[in-house]
Amino acid sequence: xxxxxxxxxxxxxxxxxxxxxxxxxxxxxxxxxxxxxxxxxxxxxxxxxxxxxxxxxxxxxxxxxxxxxxxxxxxxxxxxxxxxxxxxxxxxxxxxxxxxxxxxxxxxxxxxxxxxxxxxxx
Numbered sequence: 001x002x003x004x005x006x007x008x009x010x011x012x013x014x015x016x017x018x019x020x021x022x023x024x025x026x027x028x029x030x031x032x033x034x035x036x037x038x039x040x041x042x043x044x045x046x047x048x049x050x051x052x053x054x055x056x057x058x059x060x061x062x063x064x065x066x067x068x069x070x071x072x073x074x075x076x077x078x079x080x081x082x083x084x085x086x087x088x089x090x091x092x093x094x095x096x097x098x099x100x101x102x103x104x105x106x107x108x109x110x111x112x113x114x115x116x117x118x119x120x121x122x
Contacts, residue, residue, distance in 0.1 A: 004043045004044050004045070005044045005045075006044065006045045006046075006047050007041075007044065007045070007046050007047065007061075007062045008046075008047045008049055009046055009047070009048050009049065009061060009062055009111065009113075009115055010048075010049045010052030010054065010056070010113065010115070011048045011049065011050060011052055011111075011112075011113050012051070012052045012053065012113055013112060013113065014037060014048065014050045016112040016113075017037070017048050017111065017112055017113065018037060018048075019112075020111055020112050021037075021039050021046060021048065021111070022039065024076075024079050024080055024081060025041075025076075025079075025081075027039035027040060027041050027046060028040040030045065034050065035049070035050055035051075036048060036049055036050060037050065041064070042064075046062065052113065055114075056110075056113050056114035056115045056116075057115055057116060058116060059116060060108065060116045060117065060118045061115050061116060061117070062115075062117050062118075063106075063117065063118035063119065063120055064117075064118070064119050064120070065120060065121070065122065066119045066120065066121055067121065068121070069098055069105045069106075069107065069119060069120070069121040070096060070098065072119050073096045073097065073098060073107050073119065074096065076109070076119070077096070081109050082109060082110075083096065083097030083098075083107050083108065083109050084097060084107075084108040084109060084110065084116075085097055086099075086108070093107075103122060104120055104121055104122035105120060105121045105122075106118055106119070106120040106121075107119055107120075
């Protein structure tokens with residue numbers, strides 16, 4: 001299927017999530033109701049599912065394909081995003097936290113709920 005995608009991200013604190021997704025990442029709020037807050041992320045939407053009670057995913061749940069990953073990571077860092085430093089021998093990250101993986105470059109960060117997000121360049 002070649003249609004825009006909706007990504008679903010659980011949140012237990014919709015106000016903190018809004019401050020992050022709208023204020024820090026710069027996404028546009030499209031709609032907000034008692035169940036979900038929808039944000040425009042390029043051609044796609046991120047749907048924040050309110051009232052989450054399950055633990056956050058430690059694996060990446062949403063990622064963005066970017067061009068110029070070093071510039072993107074630097075910009076997000078200036079906005080207050082903290083990139084993860086993984087303590088794994090086989091993942092060598094550079095000074096910004098970017099891993100030069102076999103398939104491209106990737107850097108991970110967490111949202112206020114502790115969900116793991118990423119930016120990558122392939």
